[in-house]
Amino acid sequence: MQFARNIGVPKLANYQDYRSYLREDFKRHCAYCTIHEEELAGEDFYEIDHHRPKSKFPDLINEYANLYYCCKGCNKKGAKGENWPSDDLQNVGFRFFDPVAENAYQVHMRETASGRLAKKTNVRDYSVRILRLNRDGLVKLRQRRRAMRTLLGKELRRLLRVLERTKRMGYQPSPEVQTRLDLVRQALNAEPVLCLLPDWWNRES
Numbered sequence: 308m309q310f311a312r313n314i315g316v317p318k319l320a321n322y323q324d325y326r327s328y329l330r331e332d333f334k335r336h337c338a339y340c341t342i343h344e345e346e347l348a349g350e351d352f353y354e355i356d357h358h359r360p361k362s363k364f365p366d367l368i369n370e371y372a373n374l375y376y377c378c379k380g381c382n383k384k385g386a387k388g389e390n391w392p393s394d395d396l397q398n399v400g401f402r403f404f405d406p407v408a409e410n411a412y413q414v415h416m417r418e419t420a421s422g423r424l425a426k427k428t429n430v431r432d433y434s435v436r437i438l439r440l441n442r443d444g445l446v447k448l449r450q451r452r453r454a455m456r457t458l459l460g461k462e463l464r465r466l467l468r469v470l471e472r473t474k475r476m477g478y479q480p481s482p483e484v485q486t487r488l489d490l491v492r493q494a495l496n497a498e499p500v501l502c503l504l505p506d507w508w509n510r511e512s
Contacts, residue, residue, distance in 0.1 A: 308341050309410040310334070312372070322369045326355060329376040337378035338406045339387070339438050340445050347378060356382045358405065360389040375406070381438045390437050400429035403437070422449035463491050 316328045330353075335344040337353065344350055356377035359367050367373040381387055392402050404411035416424040416431035423441050426432055435441055466488045473480045480488075 308336070308406065308412055310336075310338065310407050312407060316371055318371075320369065322355060322357075322374055325371055325374055326376075328371075329355060329374055333376035333406075336376070337381055338375040339377060339381045339404075339434070340440055341412075342378055342380075342445070342448060346448060352379055353377065354379055354382050356387060358403070360391050362389045363391050372407075380442070380444070381440075386439050387437060392433060396433070401433040402430055404430050404434050418449055418453075420453075422446040422453065459491060463488075466491060 310333050313328055313332050316325070319325055330350070335350075336342065337347075338356065344353065347353075354377055356375040357364070357367065358373050358375050361368050364373070377387070387403070396402070404415055409415075411430065411434065412418070412424075414430075415428045416435065417427060419425050423446055424431065424435055439445075466484060469484055470480050470488065473484070
């Protein structure tokens with residue numbers, strides 16, 4: 308998943324005042340593990356993360372481009388917290404992925420059938436280890452999302468077959484079929500379903 312910044316954000320004196328803008332930028336998802344507010348019991352479980360930590364980059368404390376919307380599980384002490392890779396680690400590819408600059412879930416890692424994130428690059432190793440992206444709750448979340456994708460995908464394909472068959476016969480689809488199709492499409496385009504995986508729409512379950 309890759310996020311985009313709001314380009315119309317005013318300059319504010321305190322980074323905490325950017326919260327509403329960040330919440331919009333990241334579509335109410337954690338920038339790192341992608342868990343949505345509706346999957347984590349609401350906004351109270353989210354914080355503002357300094358991608359480059361305050362203790363090591365004090366000049367970036369109020370820099371909007373350095374701020375990310377982040378769940379407490381990824382941002383707490385013992386997870387990302389004030390961690391930042393040394394120059395030596397970065398030189399051999401060990402760093403945090405940047406969810407604004409890159410789609411890490413396609414470039415650096417892949418999701419397995421079990422819901423775990425497998426390695427493509429060293430960025431995956433560093434990010435998954437420090438952010439604990441294979442923690443039990445996230446693995447179960449990915450399993451639930453996969454099941455949801457499968458169910459919605461099957462239902463959508465079934466409805467599209469009914470629609471095509473009806474049109475071949477020269478009839479208009481029944482109101483029930485059209486309503487159901489609209490509901491499934493709305494579900495597929497609703498948060499948090501929209502961002503289950505970047506390529507979900509064209510993906511065979």
